[in-house]
Amino acid sequence: MGEVILTMKGIDKSFPGVHALNHVDLEIQKGEVHALMGENGAGKSTLMKVLTGIYSKDEGTIYFEGKEVSFSNPKEAQTAGIVIVHQELNMMGHLTVAQNIFAGREFRKGSFIDDQKMIEESNKIFKRMNINIDPTETMSNLTVGKQQMCEIAKAISHDCKVIIFDEPSAALTESEIQELFKIIRDLKKQGMGIVYISHRMDEIKVITDRVTVMRDGTYVGTIITEESTKDDIINMMVGRVIYEDPKTKSNVPKDAPVVLKVEHLNAGKMVKDVSFELHKGEILGFSGLMGAGRTETARALFGADVKESGDIFINGKKVVINNPMDAVKNGIGYLSEDRKRFGIVTGKSVAENTTMATLEKYCKGPFINKKKEKKTAKEYVKRLATKTPNTEQLVVNLSGGNQQKVVIAKWLVRDCDVLIFDEPTRGIDVGAKSEIYHLMNELVEEGKSIIMISSEMTEILRMSDRIVVMCEGRKTAEINIEDASQESIMHAATLRD
Amino acid sequence: MDTLKNIPIVRKIGFNKIVLCLVLLIMYGMFSILSDSFVNYNRIISALNYAYFLGFLALGVTFVIGTGGIDFSIGPVMFCCAIVSGQILSKSSLPVWVCMIIAIFIGVVFGCFNGFMVAYCKVPPFIISMASMQIAKGAASVFTGAQIVKWPMAQDQTNGWFRNLVKYRLIGDTPRDVTIIPTGLICLIIVAIVCAVILNKTKTGRYILCLGSNKEAVRLSGVNVKKYEMLAYVICGILVGIASIFFVGAYTTVQPGMGDQYNNEAIAAAVMGGTSMAGGIASIGGTIIGVLIIALLQEGILAIGLTKDYQLVVTGLIVIIAVSIDIISRRKKN
């Protein structure tokens, strides 16, 4: 193929207690889309941060356009022509689109900023990308997808030679992803080297030319996408073969009682007239694209956000849920998609997090019975096989999967009948993932009911008994697992008015 | 150093607190060298005089900082409590204990107001405490007609007994042979223990610290976060009320329109003691040591013939250095 533009050789990086990168190699050619894959914590992001000068490397060399380089901050990398589009959106919400795109390198007339020129340049870029965004609009007024486009526009506006996309599609709708791919192909034609980090196997197959796989901070290998199968890549990633067979038949009896019934739920723009039922012992999958309103539905149901209208019935009885307190009282537990922000109390111990929702059970009068609390915490650490030295360990020091287990333990201690799992396996490695699947199956066997929101099609197809599909805040389909297929779900997920 | 850190007792008390105690001792030693008259029982008594009300204020604000909030109104509110209840005491025939309860009640009213505005109306704590500081000053002044208020002296037959809370004069063989017993210290320690128990052993304290660490996560656990956030301010209010009693017990008179400087010193004491401004981490023991450091500093600086100005400068520097070290060491850890 094309000529090599970027080579990273023997990159080594350690953080206190972690060997994040162990002599990793990477080679990017001009005009190729190069996928960088690996489980969470495999070291992809760290490698890119070393490349763009956010982290300094301990060992190894980087050659860019044949010359050895070393960037000490992102700006130097940008100037050289290496730009990164970050996974988390890095926008300054109070500023306008144009101001964001040119942040840090404003055009100037004398010592004044030339806003007019910035707006013109932004318009040119958007034209080239063939998208329609007003550069004078305030950033926080845009949708997530458009914000992502602005990020890409910003990357393009640097006269760059290598662009790194760190999970760009996570927040995009299907059509936006198609637009993104169009842009990427365009950039490729212009001879840029593109690094594409993603977990979505389908996208990798569609857009990339080569795949480099990393595992536990080490380089596993590089293969050509066309010549390999999905399973090959997965095997390289996990180092063992995992078969994810979709569920073919629901075990829930047809006459299982309805434990939760939601009717005509409305909350803001993202939840419009949503109704569904949840049976005892059932896993109800919620599928849809990012921004379809699934999380918002769950939050409104749980009382975390204000809802405008709608009735909720628990075991046939109408209940009022205005805040999470009411929800918990009625036996609903909610496992948030954003663990760090809404799940764990980072600075507190495993034991304290475990009893967070049930503290009154561990109190004698106003006092906490710490012995009893510790006993319970230990019990759940054992039951969920949480990897932690002891129950006094601060949650912040645990890995993502173990943090998730602590959050699950919190709701198990509460003994909720209805559990809402919002992206329960996001950011969790494969091993912990299957443990969580196992646990969910165990729970429904015990007679609990689960609402599972997931963006991973395989997860939905593997776990659910029934699937609710949402699009733009409305429920567009309800499919029994026997009838479900990727195609049918995708169809419903893109069913717009 | 690491081995030292791992001795069980050191771990239990906390390394930082031991270092703070050492600083306290070093300071004491230094002042003893610099001033001939510093090693003196009465010096300790007079340093403690300053520590009592400051201690209660700092304990109160520790709870608020624990939630990630801040209260800049504690000093003026303390004065407001003392002024209004003192005025009632002098203008009516109510017994002093009723007026002490009134003082605490006024503290609670301000605590409720601040807490309500922060927890339920979502006003930034900094701004609401700024506003209630103005209101406390003005209200106290209006209530008394900008008058100084005097609480009864120890000699007062009916109401003077309350001063024994602060210090008890034990008269020996002759009337001139007086030993002063710092009863205030006992009160402070008892209240500090109660605070420590509330903060570490009860549901309220647990939730206060947890919501300081991650409010949204606690809310989504079905906890009434608004209630507990407000409760922190109410606890602070109670302690501010108690502080006002110990202030007048030590200094008799209060003037309206004052009290700002005590905010800063109380917050400084709490932060010095290891309470994090970001919320979630709070230490009652540390706060008390911080208060003792400030009290000792102010007595020592007077003893070597300097003005209070030096105390302010040194306190400011100590806090900056102590917190920077804390931040740097934590940054290294991660």
Added chain:
Amino acid sequence: MKKKLFAGLLTVALAVGMLTGCGNSGSDDKKSGSDKKMSFEIVSKGFQSTYWQAVYKGAKAKADELGVEINMVGPNTESDVADQVQMLNSAINAQPPAIGLAALDTDACLDGIQSAMDANIPIIGFDSGVPDAPEGAVYANAATDNYAAGKVAAEGMYKGIKDKIGNGKVRIGEVNQDATSESITQRGLGFIDKMVELLKADGYKVCVVGNDFYVGKAKGADAKEADADVIIEVAVPAETTTSACQQVAEPVLQKSDTIAIFGSNQVSAEGIVNANETLKVCGPDKIVAVGFDSGSVLKAAVTDQTLFGAVTQAPVSIGENLVQLLYDVSNGKDVKDVDTGCQWYNYQNITDEEIAQNLYD
């Protein structure tokens, strides 16, 4: 990392040591010199006005003359009662042969005074002294009789306004820095009482309005506001600062019936002078303004007749007498109160030697 923590905290300790160490050698050479020198502790009300500097100057001069040391401290502002109590306690703990005290508030200082008595340390009052101190604690005072000083101001002012009264309702303003400190309230009341007395003697009806404290304590002003010939309006600011005094003086000066105004200490008098900078209402044939104490601002104002006159105490003499009394009492001599007195001055006699020696910048 813990090493760093430790090292850092040691640095703090060192910093403290250096600051205090340097400060010590810089402020008073208490440590150097012979240890046998007598050293007195003096607790003043503060240093914020130059008045206190003059007191210090007098005291220092006398101390040098007698060959003794003095250590004069005072709170940051004249409202920091608690700070002064701490300073008094600290002074007692230094176990000096005698202590000079100008109490901001006697009650607040009582505990300290009691411990001084217990420790057999005599106290000498100065400035406004220690009013209502327990029997036997204060051996003598080198003080101004503030109530009398207020009267002097009223008499002085009355000369200037006598002719302006009688044609309809007129107003006399008084700006008092606070309604709490003994010296200010005594001065303020002395002024009001004397003014009322003078006015009533000439057959006018008088009423006092404004701050509740002064209204309540004033004697003899029994007329209603509506039918009074003369209204005495007392303004008290929220803070004891020049700017706050200025703030309350302005509305009074702007009232059309105001014929005179009195500022009862240096701070409030400066507030009036400042307010007049913009308003331009004081001076000959305009509002009769009277100040108290001196300082460069007031001296200039008296000279250019913005101020009709002012009353000065004798700060230098207060300082001198104080140290003399301290010296005598610690040598076992009997001591008696010294009234350091006060004087009326205006543009005519400001340069007289008798007056000028008591004026300071």
Added chain:
Amino acid sequence: MNNNSIIKKIGMQKVITLGILLLLLIFFSLANPTFRKYTTFLSLMGYTYYIAFMAIGVTFPLLTGGVDLSVGTGLICYALAGGYLVVYKGWPVWLGLLIAVLFGVVIGLFNGFAVAVLDLPPFLATLCTCMITRGLGSICSNGTGVPWPNGSAEGAWFRNLFRLKVGGVSIPIGIIWVVLAVVIMSIVLNHTRTGRYVLSIGSNKEAAKLCGINVVRYQITAYVISGFFAGLAGIAFAASFATIQPGLGAGFELDAIGAAIIGGVSTAGGYGTVTGTILGVLIMSLLKTGLPYIDLQANWQQIIIGIVLIVAVMIDIIRSRRVSA
């Protein structure tokens, strides 16, 4: 809807603030005829200058999402230090003024260093400098009050910088400096990199860092601006009130911060304007001068200012809630 777009352009908060300002003016003028005098306007300006400078300065740390609590005690400290050198050491006045401003810049640098480099919470760092400057002020002047030259004294010319006497009339030319400061700082905020980066940091510090913005530098700049203006405020204070007493200044910062917040500066940072701040300043100083004219005892002022602050913030909160819903 031409009207609406104009309001949108100026900003609703500013329109409301302006409305309140006018209402207050009308109210005071009706309540007391003497309030309508030219001289009242002059003294109103006297209170406006120093609060205005403080508030313009403190707007910048607020916009970065920080705060500067040291401006109040700071301005007294700088004025004391400068004045001490002039009055007691015989330095020329212009040098004293320069020292005051420089001192402010140094303390601003210190604040910036503590916040940006040491990573201390801005509240805490500036709380400490608040204590430190309060102490330093007294130490610098040996605890004495400092009377800056005034009246006919040599060096009193500097007071003419704010109040020029032409014939018998005083002209508050200080307004010119305040307006100039507002215009310059508005341009700095909206049309230079410094201002843009200050806003960026307040909006999303991490993002700003990743854009290659030197976050440390511009954070320090914000605090230096605050310190510089605190120095100017010290001069304005000295010019308006002549005598500076140590131990003052605690609480002044609340006037300034309160003014900025009333003027629509977001306490979380990222949004706010200098013109809004100055409207807030005018409300503050109008309350301070106006309330004594309606025969309210001074202590009521504090209560009223406290309530005004709460109302302003509540309006802001309700408004932003409606926008986001």
